[in-house]
Amino acid sequence: MVVFFLFFGCSRRDDDHYNRLGVNYLNNGQHNYAVDAFKKAVKLNPSGVEVHFNLGRAFKRNGMDEQARSEFSIAHRLNPNKFNEYVKKYREKIEYKITDTKNYLELGSAYAEKGMIDDAINAYKKSIEIEPDNARAHYSLGTLYSMKGKYNDAADEFWMAVEINPGMSEAHYNLGLSYYRQGMFDKAITEYRTTLKLLPETQKKKEVRCALQTRIGL
Incomplete structure (x- = not known):
């Protein structure tokens, strides 16, 4: 137990170390x-508001808007109050709107x-609350539900995307x-056939067709 706390403490110090180091680099141009x-600080502490905020500052200085x-x-979504504190602390001017659909899509992708x-x-x-007809947002949400094994929820989002x-x-x-994983094979075949019709005659289409033939004999 003692070893665990020592290790945890070192990890936190490393996070602070890289954050301070990054600030020094920024101040020196x-x-x-x-x-x-x-980036190293964020890797050690993915939920750290200050390290995400400072990484944003560094990207901004590099012209990587x-x-x-x-x-x-990410910093704002993690803790809006702390985000505002760091805006004042570092005297950072934030020109970006961080509540529009595009930024929530970017935030979701970053998370x-x-x-x-x-x-x-x-x-x-x-993002979907702000813009319900954004097909890409529904698609992205569906992929995450699939990752969590929530295939019914995933199917709902993919269905909205194609609508x-x-x-x-x-x-x-x-x-x-998603249909296939729920045992809804007829619906799955219909969607796979639609996929093949939409894909151009490229290597990717051949790969998809090969995968479908292996899976369901299309």
């Missing part, structure tokens, strides 16, 4: 080094990349996969 330091927006959005699946789901849900955008082949494919 060494923005690339700052990005690397803050999309990445900066994502990190600022998913970091393995924070429940947070990603909440971000995509918020909004009937030409979204990846949504048809994943809708078919």
